[in-house]
Amino acid sequence: MGKASRRLTGSLAAAAAASVAVAGAAVAAPSDSFQDEPDGVYRQYTIDNNLDNLFRVAGPDRISTAIKLMDSTSKWRYCGDRGKYENSGYYERNCDTVIVARADDFPDALASGPLADVYDAPVLLSNSGSIDSRVLAAIEDKGFKNAILVGGTGVWPAGAMQQLESKVGVGDVQQVGGINRYETATDIARHVGWRVSAQGVNPYTVNVYLATGTDFADALAAGSAAADNEGIVLLTNDKRLSADNNASERFTVRFLEEQSGWNSIFGKAVFNALEVHTVGGQAEAAAKSAEIDNIRDTNTGANRYATATMLAGKYRNGIDKIAVASGEGFADGVAAGAWAANHDGALLLTRNNSLSPETKTFLTGVADTDVDVVVVGGTGSVSRSVSDQIATELYTW
Missing domain, CATH: 3.40.50 (Rossmann fold)
Known part of the structure; x- marks a missing residue:
């Protein structure tokens, strides 16, 4: 198993090696990811364009x-x-x-x-x-x-x-x-690691999805992709990752440096990073500048819409639902990304007033399938024109 950390030197490397020696032998490969029971969208919510697999869920705010x-x-x-x-x-x-x-x-x-x-x-x-x-x-x-x-x-x-x-x-x-977004992400990651490890006979690793913490789109799309792959989302400071005590993103690096750590509360080694995936150009640049080993793949599209569809195209377990939210505002995407993760689905992003070409191409590929597409947010966030375009892609003559 390759390292998923910066190239450690000196005593830090020795400490990490010792940690692996204590707990690494017990680590097994990931089992199937959390899969959810089929769950249809209630028909009392708005059905856009009279298609039984295209919905809109929206409130006044x-x-x-x-x-x-x-x-x-x-x-x-x-x-x-x-x-x-x-x-x-x-x-x-x-x-x-x-x-x-x-x-x-x-x-x-x-x-x-x-x-x-x-x-x-x-x-x-x-x-x-x-x-x-x-x-x-x-x-x-x-x-x-x-x-x-x-x-x-x-x-x-x-x-x-x-x-x-x-x-x-x-x-x-x-x-x-934590004290900032980077420590909060690592705190979340530990909670996810504990829950994931409890599902198998032996504890196993989580996979890391790195995205910039200075904007929202890449990290939100990464969340549902990580959920498909026993993963967590950690944040880079734009194109930077540093372990320096004065660096706000030091928590991300230190989490990766933990390698395989024995948790005294749960009695399990759960913090190995088996795979590192970068999401977006900023995270890709940050990971390379920090010399992170074991980068499994990079997901850098021409824009946030292309990056989201790139992630959606790599799901291991198939996609049951697709949530579409604005890529120009974060709030609907937070709820929509979590909803998608809970329904073995993907989060796609669109411009407010026109369907992004990358999103359009992806939706064309799922036409005539059983996948439900849910537009999240009112017409001020995702216009009716966009749902009309989605309907065109979903309905084949």
């Missing part, structure tokens, strides 16, 4: 759109064993967790797609500070038993934790985050 997206499929119809629908035929025992991320800025939410997948959890959005009352009402209505708050204490004060605890229970809220 990004917060309500994320709630409607959660409501749009049976996966999270009614959750929690203390929910009011516990004895109904719609009760889901596996959907006990909800994730809350920022609606007003993208950095902390960038790596949340794989986290949503391994917890079978939707991502809801709220402006930082206090939790939006609509989000709290939706969590209570579903009967979720656990909540994960993505972002550090600088984003979410103690009062936000207490608000969520009032709905799911005291002690049942985790805050996953």
Whole structure:
């Protein structure tokens, strides 16, 4: 197994080698990734262009759109064993967790797609500070038993934790985050690693998808691709990766340098990076400048739309659903990427007013299949003209 770290020297290399010697022998190859049961989109949501496999889920704003997206499929119809629908035929025992991320800025939410997948959890959005009352009402209505708050204490004060605890229970809220977006992504990665390792007889590795943390598009598309491949999303500082103590992205490098680390709480070695995939030109440049070994492949398209379709074309397990969101704004893509990861699907991006040629070509390739395509966001984010063009690609004469 190749290294997935910078070329370590001196005592740091020796420490990493010792760590591998302790735990590396127990590491097995990844098993099948988290696969989800078939889950159709509810027909009461808008059907664009009278096609039974093209939908639009939208609310008046990004917060309500994320709630409607959660409501749009049976996966999270009614959750929690203390929910009011516990004895109904719609009760889901596996959907006990909800994730809350920022609606007003993208950095902390960038790596949340794989986290949503391994917890079978939707991502809801709220402006930082206090939790939006609509989000709290939706969590209570579903009967979720656990909540994960993505972002550090600088984003979410103690009062936000207490608000969520009032709905799911005291002690049942985790805050996953760090001092910046890079540490938050590594904290998320560790949670994903623990969940992934628990699925097999032996612990095994996670795969790393590197994307820039200074913009949103590449990282959001990487999230659903990583979920298809037992992966996590880590962030580069544009075209830079450094372990220097003064570098904001040092957390990413140090995570990669951990190699195989023994976790005393879980008793498993879960942090090997079996494969490193770069997503976008900035991450590719950062990985090469930092001399990261074991880069499995690079996914650098001519633009963000091409990069997203490049990732979608490499899924190991096939695609059941496609979410299409604006590539010009982040918020709908955060919820849509998590939704896609939870439905063994891909996130594609488009310009607001015209379907991107790269996205159009990809959709042409899935015409006449059973894949549902869900446009996420209102016509101000993805215009009706775009859904008309999608319909043209999906419907073959």
